[in-house]
Each structure stands twice: as C-alpha cells, then as structure tokens.
Amino acid sequence: MQINVATADDWPAIWPFLREIVAAGETYTYPRDLSEDLAREMWMLAPPSRTVVAVDEAGTVLGTAKMNPNHMGPAAHIASASFMVDPRFSGRGVGRALGTYVLDWARAEGFRAMQFNAVVETNTRAVALWKSLGFTVIGTLPEGFQHPTKGFVGLHIMHRAL
Amino acid sequence: MQINVATADDWPAIWPFLREIVAAGETYTYPRDLSEDLAREMWMLAPPSRTVVAVDEAGTVLGTAKMNPNHMGPAAHIASASFMVDPRFSGRGVGRALGTYVLDWARAEGFRAMQFNAVVETNTRAVALWKSLGFTVIGTLPEGFQHPTKGFVGLHIMHRAL
Numbered sequence: 001m002q003i004n005v006a007t008a009d010d011w012p013a014i015w016p017f018l019r020e021i022v023a024a025g026e027t028y029t030y031p032r033d034l035s036e037d038l039a040r041e042m043w044m045l046a047p048p049s050r051t052v053v054a055v056d057e058a059g060t061v062l063g064t065a066k067m068n069p070n071h072m073g074p075a076a077h078i079a080s081a082s083f084m085v086d087p088r089f090s091g092r093g094v095g096r097a098l099g100t101y102v103l104d105w106a107r108a109e110g111f112r113a114m115q116f117n118a119v120v121e122t123n124t125r126a127v128a129l130w131k132s133l134g135f136t137v138i139g140t141l142p143e144g145f146q147h148p149t150k151g152f153v154g155l156h157i158m159h160r161a162l
Numbered sequence: 163m164q165i166n167v168a169t170a171d172d173w174p175a176i177w178p179f180l181r182e183i184v185a186a187g188e189t190y191t192y193p194r195d196l197s198e199d200l201a202r203e204m205w206m207l208a209p210p211s212r213t214v215v216a217v218d219e220a221g222t223v224l225g226t227a228k229m230n231p232n233h234m235g236p237a238a239h240i241a242s243a244s245f246m247v248d249p250r251f252s253g254r255g256v257g258r259a260l261g262t263y264v265l266d267w268a269r270a271e272g273f274r275a276m277q278f279n280a281v282v283e284t285n286t287r288a289v290a291l292w293k294s295l296g297f298t299v300i301g302t303l304p305e306g307f308q309h310p311t312k313g314f315v316g317l318h319i320m321h322r323a324l
Contacts, residue, residue, distance in 0.1 A: 030234055075191040139300040141275070
C-alpha cells in the first residue's frame with residue numbers, strides 16, 4: 001500500500017465509495033444526499049491543507065484522507081483530518097496507514113495537536129483505531145448524531161498531542 | 163436594550179469593536195490581523211443562519227451575535243453561536259441578553275442543542291455566563307489556544323440541550 005497526494009484524476013475513484021459512506025448516514029456529519037460538486041469541493045483540499053489516497057500495487061484506490069487546520073488565529077496549531085475507506089477494502093489496515101500518515105503530516109507542518117470534531121460513538125472500529133493511535137475522547141456531545149437505526153447517539157471529540 | 167436582526171447598515175458600528183476584540187487575541191480563534199472583508203463575510207450571516215445586534219435606546223450598537231448550524235447531515239440538529247460585546251459596554255448584561263436570544267432562536271428553529279466549539283478557558287466571564295445559562299463544559303482541548311500573555315491555555319467545548 002502506498003499513500004499519495006490526491007490529484008483531480010483520483011476523484012472518479014474516490015467519489016463512488018465516498019458517496020456510499022455518506023449516503024449510509026452512519027458515520028459522517030455530511031448531508032446524506034451530498035452532491036458530487038459539493039463533495040469534491042469539501043474533500044479535495046489544496047495546500048496548505050492536503051488530501052491523499054491510499055493505493056494498492058495495481059493503483060486501485062483503497063481509501064482517502066484529508067487533513068487541514070482545525071482552527072485559526074491563536075488556535076491555528078490544532079489540525080484535523082477525515083478518513084474514508086472503501087468498504088470493499090476494510091480490514092486491511094488502510095485506516096491505520098492513513099491515520100499514521102496524517103499524524104506525520106501534522107507534526108511536519110508544525111501543528112501541536114490533532115483534533116477530530118465528530119466521531120460517531122457507534123462507529124466503534126474508528127474509535128478503537130484512533131485510541132490505538134494515541135487519541136483520547138476529550139468530550140462527547142450527547143445525542144449529537146442521529147443514526148439511521150440507533151437513534152440519537154453521542155458524537156466524540158477526540159484529541160492527540162503531537 | 164433591544165435585539166434586532168443585523169443589516170449591512172450595522173456593519174460600520176460592529177467592525178471597530180469586533181476588530182479590537184480579535185486583535186487582542188485573548189478570546190477568539192480568528193486571525194488577529196483579520197481583514198475587514200473576511201470579518202464581514204464570517205460575521206454577517208444570511209438565513210437560515212442569523213446575525214443580530216443589541217442596541218440601546220439611542221440606537222448605539224452594544225454588541226452582536228451570530229447563530230448558525232454547527233454540523234450538517236445527521237448532526238444538523240446542533241446549533242452554534244458567537245458573541246462580541248463592545249468592551250465599552252461590558253457589565254451591562256449585553257452578553258446575557260444575546261445568549262438568551264440565541265437559545266430562543268435555536269429552539270424556535272428546531273435545533274435540539276447548542277454547542278460552542280472554542281471557549282477560551284481564561285475567558286472566565288464568558289465561561290461563567292454560559293454556565294449560568296445552562297451550558298456545561300463537555301470537554302477541554304488541552305493547550306488549544308495560545309494566549310498572548312498566559313501562554314497555551316485550554317479551549318472549552320460547551321453544550322446545552324434545548
């Protein structure tokens with residue numbers, strides 16, 4: 001697996017699984033009927049932010065991450081990131097590889113911490129992955145997320161110093 | 163004191179104290195050298211979001227607040243808000259009046275909770291005011307804010323169900 005900075009050419013490979021994940025409405029605070037144009041604008045970031053793809057040996061896109069400052073001004077030292085792994089390729093360590101990449105990126109860019117603003121508490125695989133990468137839940141927004149089958153569930157704010 | 167929906171005509175009265183508060187760098191996660199154009203774009207929100215001004219009997223602008231959804235999609239039921247009170251008019255209950263207004267607005271708009279994403283922990287007056295209006299600190303980003311004289315201080319995430 002290799003992680004490359006995403007280009008416009010990667011978008012057609014990203015959009016089908018990004019759309020699927022967002023439409024499922026279980027893990028992302030995006031409109032479930034997100035249009036392709038808005039999705040591209042929100043996901044494909046320009047420097048100093050960055051979007052990457054994880055690809056296998058054949059060049060197949062397995063997942064993607066975007067990373068960016070989370071605040072401005074006197075809080076500009078806090079980064080954030082978001083992740084999408086194609087469900088067909090789950091369980092292969094793609095999320096972990098992308099998570100490690102964004103931590104390295106944030107450290108290299110001089111950020112002092114990484115904050116995730118909205119990790120759905122029922123997304124237990126993601127919560128466990130981030131904890132294994134050193135994140136802690138610093139707070140939970142009660143009933144912050146309306147899950148399609150589980151009702152209102154908590155939305156974790158997670159943090160890791162760099 | 164009266165609270166009115168802000169119009170473009172209110173901006174010249176807002177900008178001087180907004181600039182002063184942001185330049186002080188003690189309470190806001192905005193660039194301290196924020197340009198007027200960017201400030202106007204960030205502060206003067208259009209429906210369904212809203213920006214208001216608190217004015218006295220003579221029509222003097224005492225303070226301002228903006229209110230907006232804090233998340234999208236399955237978390238679109240969470241609102242947020244920001245407040246600026248002209249330091250010349252502090253201690254007159256302007257912040258409390260604006261806080262009460264935004265809670266009423268959010269309730270009327272059908273939001274289920276209000277979340278403040280970044281309340282500087284050394285801004286003890288604001289923290290006490292929000293607590294007195296029913297907010298709790300659900301988490302604190304350690305060293306999330308670089309205060310000009312106090313160094314790195316915590317950034318509270320505050321929440322109130324509606």
